[in-house]
Amino acid sequence: MSRKNKVGVIGALLGVAAAGVAAGVAAERVLVRRTRRVAEDPCAGEPFDRLPFDEQRTIVTEDDVDIYVEICKADKPRKGEPTLLFVHGFCLDMGTFHFQRRALWRRYRMVFFDQPGHGRSGRLAAGDYDLAALAATLRRVIEETVPTGPVVLVGHSMGAMAIMALAEQWPELIRKRIVGVALVNTSSGKLDEVTFGLPALLGVLRKPILPVISTAGRLTPGAIDKARRASTDLFWLLTRKYGFGSAKPSPALVSYVERMISRTSVEIIAGYLKTLMSHSRAEALVAFADKEVLVVAGDKDLFTPRTHGEEIVRLLPHAEFVAIADGGHLALLEHPVPVTEALTELLSRVSRRDR
Numbered sequence: 509m510s511r512k513n514k515v516g517v518i519g520a521l522l523g524v525a526a527a528g529v530a531a532g533v534a535a536e537r538v539l540v541r542r543t544r545r546v547a548e549d550p551c552a553g554e555p556f557d558r559l560p561f562d563e564q565r566t567i568v569t570e571d572d573v574d575i576y577v578e579i580c581k582a583d584k585p586r587k588g589e590p591t592l593l594f595v596h597g598f599c600l601d602m603g604t605f606h607f608q609r610r611a612l613w614r615r616y617r618m619v620f621f622d623q624p625g626h627g628r629s630g631r632l633a634a635g636d637y638d639l640a641a642l643a644a645t646l647r648r649v650i651e652e653t654v655p656t657g658p659v660v661l662v663g664h665s666m667g668a669m670a671i672m673a674l675a676e677q678w679p680e681l682i683r684k685r686i687v688g689v690a691l692v693n694t695s696s697g698k699l700d701e702v703t704f705g706l707p708a709l710l711g712v713l714r715k716p717i718l719p720v721i722s723t724a725g726r727l728t729p730g731a732i733d734k735a736r737r738a739s740t741d742l743f744w745l746l747t748r749k750y751g752f753g754s755a756k757p758s759p760a761l762v763s764y765v766e767r768m769i770s771r772t773s774v775e776i777i778a779g780y781l782k783t784l785m786s787h788s789r790a791e792a793l794v795a796f797a798d799k800e801v802l803v804v805a806g807d808k809d810l811f812t813p814r815t816h817g818e819e820i821v822r823l824l825p826h827a828e829f830v831a832i833a834d835g836g837h838l839a840l841l842e843h844p845v846p847v848t849e850a851l852t853e854l855l856s857r858v859s860r861r862d863r
Contacts, residue, residue, distance in 0.1 A: 549758050549759055549760050550758055551758040551760040551761045551764075552758075552760050554606075554760060554761075554764075556603060556606060556760075556764045557603055557764075559606065559609055559610065559613075560580075561578040561579060561580050561620075562579055562580055562581045563578070563579040563581075564576070564577065564578050564579070565577040565579070565652070565653070567621070567648055567649060567652045567653075569624065569641075569644065569645050569648055570644060570648070571624070571632060571641060572633070573624045573629065573630045573631065573632060573645075574629060574630040575621050575622065575624065575629045575630070575645060575648075575649065576621060576622045576627060576628035576629045577619065577620070577621040577649065577652075577653060578602065578619075578620045578621070579617070579618070579619050579620075579653060580609065580613060580614075580617065580618040580619075580620075581614075581617055582614060582615060582616050582617045583614040583615075585617060588657070588658065588862055589616065589617075589658075589859075590616070590657070590658040590659055590660045590687055590688065590855070590858060591616070591617045591618070591619060591653075591654045591657060591658070591659050591660070592612065592616050592617070592618045592619070592659075592660050592662060592855075593618075593619045593646075593649065593650065593653070593654065593659055593660070593661055593662070594608070594609075594618065594619065594620050594621075594662045594663075594667075595621075595623075595646060595661065595662065595663040595664070595667030595668070595670055595671060596620075596622070596623060596626070596664055596665075596666075596667045597663075597664045597665030597666040597667050597668075597693075597694075598665055598666040598777075598780055598784065599626070599768070599769045599772040599777060600626065600627075600664075600665075600765075600768050600769070600772075601622045601623075601626050601627030601628070601768055601771070602620035602621060602622055602627060603627075603764070603768060604664055604768075604838070604840065604841065605620065605662070605664070605840065606841065607840065607841065607844030607847075607848060608662070608840060608844065608847070608848050608851060611844070611848045611852075612848075612851075612852075616855070619649065619653045619654065621649050623642060623645070623666070623667070623670075624637060624641075624642070624645060625637060625772070625773075625776035625779065625780075626771075626772055626776070627768075627771070631776060632779070635779075636779045636780075636782055636783065637776075637779045637780045637783060638783045639666075639669055639670055639673045639783045639784075639787055640673055640676075640677065642666075642669075642670035642673060643670050643671075643673035643674040643676070643677050643678075644677075645670075646670050646671065646674050647674060647677075647678060647681065650681070650685070654685075657685075658685065658686075658687040658858075658862075659685050659686050659687065660686070660687060660688040660689070660690070660854070660855065660858060661674075661686055661688070661689050661690070662689075662690040662692070662851065663689075663690065663691055663692065663694065664692045664693055664694070664840060665692070665693050665694050665811070665812060665837065666694075666780070666784060667694075668690075668691040668692060668693075668694035669694060669695070669784070669787050669789065671689060671691070672696060672789040672792045672793065673789060673792070675789075675792045675793070675795035675796065676789055676791075676792035676795075679792075679795045682795040682796070682799070683795070686796075686799060687799065687800065687858050687861075687862070688799060688800040688801070688802075688854055688855070688857070688858040689796050689799055689800070689801050689802070690801075690802040690803075690804070690850075690851055690854055691801070691802070691803050691804070691817075691820060692803075692804040692839065692840055692847065693804065693805065693806055693809055693811070693812050693817075693835075693837050693838070693839055693840070694812050694816070694817070694820075695787070695812045695816035695817075695819075695820075696787075696788070696789055696790040696792075696793060696816070696819060696820050696823065697787055697788035697789060697790055698788070698816075699784055699785055699787055699812070700785045700786070702810075702811065702812070702813065704750070704810050704811065705750075705810040740766075740770075743766055743769070743770065744762060744763065744766050747762055747765050747766040747769060748762045750810055750811065750836070750837065751765050751836055751837055751838045751842075752836040752837075752838060752842050753806050753807060753808030753809065753832075753834045753835045753836035753839075753842065754834045754836070754842060755834075757836075757842055761841060761842070764841075765838060765841065790819075790823055793820065793823045793824055794823075796824055796827075797824065797826075800854055800857045800858050800861060801824050801826065801827035801828065801854075802827065802828050802830065802850055802851065802853075802854040803817050803820050803821050803824075803827050803828070803829050803830070804817070804830045804831075804832065804839060804840070804847055804850060805817030805818070805829070805830075805831050805832070805835075805839075806831075806832045806834075806835030806836050806837060806839040806842075807831055807832060807833055807834060807835055808834060808835060808836050809835065809836055809837045809839070810836070810837065811837045812837065814831060817829065817831070828850065828853070828854065828857075830846065830847070830850045832846060832847065
């Protein structure tokens with residue numbers, strides 16, 4: 509498809525979307541405002557984006573991208589205790605692990621960073637993003653923040669895929685340094701077959717449309733980002749639908765996630781689509797065969813369905829599998845207690861094995 513035709517298709521898609529927004533915007537705004545005013549919101553006073561840390565750093569990748577890092581120290585570090593390194597997913601940032609960070613504060617040394625193009629990290633000067641490059645970034649973060657000692661990797665969605673890419677490229681690093689892995693709301697491949705909860709007809713159309721969307725960000729990023737900001741109520745509703753499985757998730761939590769997503773430009777989103785859709789790393793999981801492994805899946809995850817988590821467990825039968833009832837793609841934010849309990853149990857198994 510020529511550049512001119514792509515622009516035309518994108519314009520048509522945006523026109524249809526704009527018409528849909530205009531037709532339903534009044535009703536959507538009434539619904540959103542009513543939903544956001546829930547009196548008993550459990551997360552209404554939650555200090556999102558305001559958690560403390562002991563150290564912050566900037567690490568420069570091989571692609572010359574500045575990576576923002578925060579480090580939290582343990583109160584009583586014990587010899588041989590692992591550092592926890594958290595790797596967030598697509599369109600999000602380190603805040604994805606908000607509740608786990610609060611729960612494990614001062615109990616373990618923890619490292620958090622924003623992926624390239626996300627949060628407070630820099631972006632590529634040009635070109636698409638690649639999971640192999642994210643694995644190289646992860647390796648660099650390990651080298652700079654945990655140069656010695658055992659490490660437990662905790663990855664959500666794309667972050668867990670980056671961990672798989674790390675295992676694919678540097679299995680020796682996994683063998684020597686990694687003692688445990690948590691793979692949350694993720695997949696080892698075949699994301700191009702996921703319907704995202706769409707009707708059958710639209711599910712069939714998504715494959716030819718995705719390459720066009722991946723080009724859209726490079727053609728008209730400013731215009732599309734302005735449209736997103738102008739339709740905040742619509743994107744709030746989309747965040748609730750596709751990020752959460754509960755019928756009535758915390759409005760404050762949905763707003764927090766929507767803000768995270770809105771900080772990721774369409775240009776960045778487009779730059780990641782190809783590598784996510786082509787992700788296929790089932791064979792790389794063999795690197796975790798002798799490690800303590802936790803796999804978490806949401807029963808109502810529309811992006812990485814529960815069956816994808818079950819497939820990882822089929823390939824790693826010793827892994828602990830936790831399915832979160834009414835859990836969407838953000839199970840660790842939506843249902844933090846069972847996810848954090850499962851992570852704590854993973855750390856206990858690592859500790860027992862060490863002893």
